[in-house]
Amino acid sequence: MLIHKVIAAHAAEQPEAVAVIHRGSRVDYRTLDAAADACAAELAALGVGPGTIVPVSLGRSAHLAMTLLAVLKCGAAYAAIDRRWPAERVGVLLQLLAPPVLITDQPAPPGTPVCDPTGRGLDEWAAAGGTPPEAEITPDAPACVFFTSGTTGVPKGVLSPHRATTRLFAPSGPLAFGPGRVMCQASPPAWDAFSLELWGMLTTGGTAVVADDDHLLPHVLHRLIAEENVNTLWLTASLFNLFTDLEPECFTGLKHVITGGERLSPAHVERFLRRYPDITLANGYGPVESCVFATYHTITRADLERTDGIPLGRPVPGTGIHLVDDEICISGDGLALGYLGQEELTAERFVERVVDGRPVRVYRTGDLGRRDADELLHFRGRADRQVKIRGYRIEPAEIEVAAHRIDGLHQCVVVPVPAADGRPGSYDKLALFYTTATAVEPPAVRRLLASRLPHYSVPDVIRQVPAIPVTTNGKTDARTLLDTLTASVAARLTAP
The missing domain is CATH 3.40.50.12780 (ANL, N-terminal domain)
Known part of the structure; x- marks a missing residue:
C-alpha cells in the first residue's frame, strides 16, 4: 500500500x-x-x-x-x-x-x-x-x-x-x-x-x-x-x-x-x-x-x-x-x-x-x-563498533574521521563509556581521546566537531593524551583510556 x-x-x-x-x-x-x-x-x-x-x-x-x-x-x-x-x-x-x-x-x-x-x-x-x-x-x-x-x-x-x-x-x-x-x-x-x-x-x-x-x-x-x-x-x-x-x-x-x-x-x-x-x-x-x-x-x-x-x-x-x-x-x-x-x-x-x-x-x-525457549529474540551485543547512545545510532569511525580532519590532531580514538548501571552492552556517553604536537585544546576540538557533526555525535568527553595505549595484539586499549577518565575524576575529588 x-x-x-x-x-x-x-x-x-x-x-x-x-x-x-x-x-x-x-x-x-x-x-x-x-x-x-x-x-x-x-x-x-x-x-x-x-x-x-x-x-x-x-x-x-x-x-x-x-x-x-x-x-x-x-x-x-x-x-x-x-x-x-x-x-x-x-x-x-x-x-x-x-x-x-x-x-x-x-x-x-x-x-x-x-x-x-x-x-x-x-x-x-x-x-x-x-x-x-x-x-x-x-x-x-x-x-x-x-x-x-x-x-x-x-x-x-x-x-x-x-x-x-x-x-x-x-x-x-x-x-x-x-x-x-x-x-x-x-x-x-x-x-x-x-x-x-x-x-x-x-x-x-x-x-x-x-x-x-x-x-x-x-x-x-x-x-x-x-x-x-x-x-x-x-x-x-x-x-x-x-x-x-x-x-x-x-x-x-x-x-x-x-x-x-x-x-x-x-x-x-x-x-x-x-x-x-x-x-x-x-x-x-x-x-x-x-x-x-x-x-x-x-x-x-x-x-x-x-x-x-x-x-x-x-x-x-x-x-x-x-x-x-x-x-x-x-x-x-x-x-x-x-x-x-x-x-x-x-x-x-x-x-x-x-x-x-x-x-x-x-x-x-x-x-x-x-x-529462547519461547521463541523470543534477545540482544547479545554488536559484531562491530556501532553503538546506541541516548537512542541515536552512532558509528565511532565517523567521529574519528571528522576529528582527523582537524589541523594538528594526530591519533584520534572514540570510546563509548559504559552505562553507570553496569548493564552489558549499554553506553551513556562518548569519549574522544587524541594526541597532538601542537596546542589544540579540547574546547577548540569540540567547537570544530560541533560544526561538522550532528549534535548527538559530538563526544561528551574530549581528552588530550600523550599517546594512545595499545594491547599486546596491537589494538587500541579502550579499558586503559577509560581508566584515565576515572582517574581524572578521582583526582579532582581528592584535590585540596
Whole structure:
C-alpha cells in the first residue's frame, strides 16, 4: 500500500476526524488531504515527481505533515533535514540528493531552488484546490530517506519504500492503532521514529499531537495528556529511564508506552510496571534499514526474572528474523531499497541467504542475538563498533574521521563509556581521546566537531593524551583510556 493512498482513504471515510494537533490548532483529515493535494500540484510544477528525492527542512508542525504528504502524492520521496544539523553536513546531503527544489522556511545555500509552504495556512491551501498528476508508482517505490551515521565520515542515506512503513501498522499486528489513538509526535523528522509517530497515526485513522520543543520534557508530556488526550507514547530507553526517575507521575493517563532503541533497564521497567499496571509497556527493536521496528514485545513482570534481560520479542507483520552465525538478519517488506549512492555498501549489508530452501534478501544488522525457549529474540551485543547512545545510532569511525580532519590532531580514538548501571552492552556517553604536537585544546576540538557533526555525535568527553595505549595484539586499549577518565575524576575529588 502507498502511504498517501491509505491516508486519502481515511480522509474519505472520516473527513472530520482530527488528524494533527499543534499548539491547540486542530486539522481534520479532509483539510490535511486537500491541502496536500494543492501543495503537491505546485511541487509537481517545480519538477517534483517519481524518481526525485526532495529535502524538507521545516519544524515539526501541521505544515510539515502536509508537505511530506504532498511530496508523496507527487510520487517522489522526501528526505527530512534536521534543522539542528551543521551547515556543512546539510551541504553534503544536498549535493548527494541533487534535488529539483529544497522545501524550507529558512535561508538556503546560494543557487538552490526553494519552496516555502508555510506562507499559507492549511485552510488556505485546502481552499486553493489543485490536483497533482497521478503518479504511477508501486509500494516498492521510495517514500523517504533516513540519514544515519557512516563509518567513512559521510552520512548513510537509507532509502525506505512505502511498503516498509505501511506494513508496520497492518491490522493484524500489534501497532494497528486506529481511530481514538492519540500519539505524541516529538521525534526529529529525520529519524525513523518520526514515521511511527506521524504515519502510524495518519495511516490508521489516529491523531498526531505535535510537541513544540526539540526535546520532550516530562511536564510537556503531562500537559499534552491533560489538554489533548494523548494516550500513546514512544520514548527511547534513555528517556524512558530519565522520565521514570525524575517525574514518574508524567505517564498518568497514558494507555500505551513503547520504548527501545537501547537495551532496557529492568530496574526502571519494574518501577514503571509497579506504578502503572494498566498501561501497556512494550519493547520495540529494529534498525532504520527495516523502518522503525522489526520485532515487538509486550513486557510483563515475568520478563524481569529473565537472566538474559527483557526480550526484543517476535517479528512484526511482513517481517522475518533469521539468525545466521548468531547475527540477527532481517527480511521482508520492511527492508530498505539500499543506501543512496553507495552500491558497494548496499551489496555488503543487503545480501541473499537461503531460508527454508529458497534465497531470501536480508539485511545484516551487525547485532548478535539468540532465541529462547519461547521463541523470543534477545540482544547479545554488536559484531562491530556501532553503538546506541541516548537512542541515536552512532558509528565511532565517523567521529574519528571528522576529528582527523582537524589541523594538528594526530591519533584520534572514540570510546563509548559504559552505562553507570553496569548493564552489558549499554553506553551513556562518548569519549574522544587524541594526541597532538601542537596546542589544540579540547574546547577548540569540540567547537570544530560541533560544526561538522550532528549534535548527538559530538563526544561528551574530549581528552588530550600523550599517546594512545595499545594491547599486546596491537589494538587500541579502550579499558586503559577509560581508566584515565576515572582517574581524572578521582583526582579532582581528592584535590585540596
